[in-house]
Amino acid sequence: MTVKIPLYGRIDSNNAAELERSIFSQLEGKHAASVILDAEQLRYISSAGLRVLLRVKKTHPDLTITGVSSDVYEILDMTGFTEMMNVEKAYRVVSIEGCEEIGRGANGTIYRIDKDNVVKVYKNADALADIQHEREVAKLALILGIPTAISYDVVKVGNSYGSVFELLNARSFSKILKSDPAKFDWCVSEFVQMLKRIHRTLVPKGKLPDMKEKALDWAMFLKGHLPEQAWNKLYALIDAVPTDDHMIHGDYHTKNLELQNDEVLIIDMDTLSVGHPIFELGSIYNSFVGFSEVDHEVILRFQGFDFETGKRFWRHSLAAYLGTNNELKLREVEDKARIIGYVRLIRRAIRRNGLENEMDRREIEHWTAELLTLLDTVDSLLFSGNEIEVEAIDENLPKVQAFIARHLAENGCPMKARMQIEVAAEEIFVNIAHYAYTPLSGSATVRVEFFENPMSVSITFMDHGIPYDPLAHREPDVALSAAEREIGGLGIFMTKKIMDDVAYEYRNGQNILTLKKNL
């Protein structure tokens, strides 16, 4: 049983005794009751009043004081009462009437409440736990190097809760795409850079939920909806995806990416998880294509731009993410992403009672048909990205060489260029292995990207070792005879000769060396 008792105005030595009598008369015979003292109307409490609270606490240990104003909270905090009993602060009330909607995610909608601040209003009326969760994961992401915003206040918005963030002069990428189509390529590039940054981030074990488990749950939900054989295959496909401790955002689209001054921020962090990037690609596919496949108006309402733009954005982003324009390769990875995407869409629509509604029914039918077709042909959800991260030691050279060689072969790179790129890549990787972290060790990341007009490939090497520009070395004199020749600098010299461009920069604490070869 819970007894709720309101407190009013000032409580001091003049009225404390009277209040005490009133409280205990209300609690008479209710020894085991939980007591909530509602302090919403309480302006001040003196030590006489605090003694009353202590006596109530003694007879009724399960005591909570709610709706505490900041003045009263300060008194309770200073006197140590916040440690002795549950004290809940009053939430500032914020109205979103007439406020611009700037973002929308799975669990809530984000509105701008003034020039510098936004509020995320949670759908779930009892969202305090969600808010706490989002604040914690956003903090974790920030510590791990992901630029994001962390809420500084919890407020009441109508019957819901909201969390307030500082977001100055920020514009979402959806808005930029809508109002400034010339920025399309720039948006794709920033969108993919942030995505890669997230996917490169290793999360300490147990800090974030595992997306694979969620995906298996979605699949379980479809048992009975799909023919048995198809369902078995679907479940096996998801189950075969290896666990992965790298971060995924879980709801990555252009409404959650904000440009604040010159900085790109990712917001709406409550779905942050760990897992294989295919799960992320599935959800990105949905945001830009899947959701709107039947009803093209959906994306216009949600993102503000049309279906064709969404589809183009997805395709360009996937190409940039995979570092290839090879249509076959893009299609292959897209098909894998669509399997994850459709499972999620079908489950969501069915759960929303979609079978009762004509449009939803048509969508469920469409997504199911697409899913079944894909299940006929796709035999694995795995794909290889265009980046590999290894410990920078000589022993990993064959691994790096094999990785580069596979990408070059897949993209039809001529034999001669392949060999030259291998030679150059060896020089750079071995350089990092020998010098970047000495005497400690560290990792190196190698990325392979293909470009058109002119057809070219770039291999980028990144390490967090000491800043070092290998290109700054003096070139060896290749005209000298064997007896006079010194060995040093030969590798870099050779690399410059056989590549079309070799560039070095030190950025964000990283040595970044890029080899370019025209094909």
Next chain:
Amino acid sequence: MTIHQEKNGNALTVALEGRLDTMTAPELEETLKEALTGVEALTFDFEKLDYISSAGLRVLLAAQKTMNRQGTMKVTHVNEIISEIFDVTGFSDILTIE
């Protein structure tokens, strides 16, 4: 990489197969240290060598320096890609390539 040696009096032929790179160059260096004693004519047969990096070039350069003191050295059956590496590094001028 596999190293095949064939000794004929003072002449030694070293045939390499596979890749001469950072991982395999130390092995060749080690082999040559002993094998070159008393050799006056050294031949590298690159017919089955697919790949060479600067680590491999360094070993060739060291061998050339040794042979300058005690005899001759030549490299045979160089494929087009390795030949280009020799060209851009100036090794074509240092080594005797047949």
